[in-house]
Amino acid sequence: MSATLDTIKQQIEENSILLYMKGTPQLPQCGFSAQAVQALMGCGEQFAFVNILDNPDIRAELPKYANWPTFPQLWVDHELVGGCDIIVEMYQNGELQDVINKAASKRNAQSESDAE
Numbered sequence: 001m002s003a004t005l006d007t008i009k010q011q012i013e014e015n016s017i018l019l020y021m022k023g024t025p026q027l028p029q030c031g032f033s034a035q036a037v038q039a040l041m042g043c044g045e046q047f048a049f050v051n052i053l054d055n056p057d058i059r060a061e062l063p064k065y066a067n068w069p070t071f072p073q074l075w076v077d078h079e080l081v082g083g084c085d086i087i088v089e090m091y092q093n094g095e096l097q098d099v100i101n102k103a104a105s106k107r108n109a110q111s112e113s114d115a116e
Contacts, residue, residue, distance in 0.1 A: 004057040012075050015048035016107040021072040032084035036072040039091035043100040076103045
C-alpha cells in the first residue's frame with residue numbers, strides 16, 4: 001500500500017467530519033467546494049479539511065480509494081457522504097444537520113472519555 005493511501009486512511013480515521021476540497025474554508029478555490037463549505041458551516045460544527053490543491057498525491061489517489069471521481073468529498077464517521085450536490089441537497093432537507101450532529105456528539109463524547 002502506498003504512503004499516500006496510508007495518509008488518506010489516517011486522515012479519515014482521525015477526523016469525524018472531514019472535507020477534501022479545493023482551497024480552504026476561508027478561501028475555496030472552486031464553486032463546488034465553496035457550496036460544500038457553506039452547507040457544513042451552516043451546521044455549526046467544526047470540521048477538518050484537506051486542500052487537495054496542496055496535496056497532489058491525495059488528489060490523484062483519493063478518487064480511486066473512495067470510488068468517487070470528483071471533489072469536494074465529505075467524509076463523516078469514516079464513511080463517504082458524497083460530493084457537492086449530495087451535501088447541498090442533504091443540507092437543504094435537514095439530513096446533513098442530523099449526520100453532522102451525530103458525528104460531533106460522538107467526537108465530543110470520545111474527547112471527554114479520553115480526558116478522564
